[in-house]
Amino acid sequence: MTTSWITRPETATDLAQIREVNLAAFPTPHEADLVEALRADQQAWIPGLSWVTEAPDGSITGFALLTRCHVNGSPALTLGPCAVRPERQRRGAGSAAIHAALDAAREYGENLVLVLGHADYYPRFGFTPASGHSIRPPFDVEDKYMMALVFDPTLPVPSGTIRYPAAFGV
Numbered sequence: 001m002t003t004s005w006i007t008r009p010e011t012a013t014d015l016a017q018i019r020e021v022n023l024a025a026f027p028t029p030h031e032a033d034l035v036e037a038l039r040a041d042q043q044a045w046i047p048g049l050s051w052v053t054e055a056p057d058g059s060i061t062g063f064a065l066l067t068r069c070h071v072n073g074s075p076a077l078t079l080g081p082c083a084v085r086p087e088r089q090r091r092g093a094g095s096a097a098i099h100a101a102l103d104a105a106r107e108y109g110e111n112l113v114l115v116l117g118h119a120d121y122y123p124r125f126g127f128t129p130a131s132g133h134s135i136r137p138p139f140d141v142e143d144k145y146m147m148a149l150v151f152d153p154t155l156p157v158p159s160g161t162i163r164y165p166a167a168f169g170v
């Protein structure tokens with residue numbers, strides 16, 4: 001079943017529902033807490049790059065977040081957490097929020113987005129293994145899970161190790 005989703009950047013009145021969505025989507029409060037720690041970190045948080053998917057009844061169903069990270073000292077973005085209320089998963093709400101967040105990042109002039117996640121989900125947005133750009137995470141993970149999206153391949157892409165915002169604790 002597909003639904004016609006509305007996407008928009010988060011506003012101050014969305015914060016409790018965003019927490020609810022993350023609490024519902026993940027087994028522990030880790031991701032809900034992570035979102036809040038990132039929001040409190042002015043070096044990581046970029047206003048306008050936290051997107052929600054609204055259901056027709058106005059409730060928040062999906063969430064996608066891009067925050068500042070660095071690759072070998074050059075600025076990049078990291079995608080995640082991405083979350084959808086379990087009872088509304090697999091109806092396009094996650095994709096809608098992710099596409100909207102990525103479109104906003106492109107409009108902001110960003111060129112590199114990294115994601116650690118499901119290897120059969122993120123390629124649909126254009127992500128490919130980050131190892132193809134000689135980009136690696138600061139921890140051990142199977143190659144296919146660490147992915148990168150480059151908006152304009154004619155621009156130089158940094159290579160090296162990703163430095164995550166402190167809230168990620170890696």
Ligand SMILES: CC(C)(COP(=O)(O)OP(=O)(O)OC[C@H]1O[C@@H](n2cnc3c(N)ncnc32)[C@H](O)[C@@H]1OP(=O)(O)O)[C@@H](O)C(=O)NCCC(=O)NCCS
Nearest residue numbers: 025080081082083084089090091092093094095117118121
């Ligand atoms: C991952 C998630 C954000 C995707 O959002 P969604 O609205 O359910 O997904 P969409 O409807 O946009 O896309 C559906 C596709 O996602 C795929 N998908 C959903 N969850 C998946 C998962 N855990 N692993 C792999 N693929 C998944 C489905 O297979 C489906 O693929 P299809 O279109 O080929 O059938 C959502 O399922 C979720 O919150 N999951 C739990 C939390 C999580 O794992 N978050 C991502 C890690 S940060």
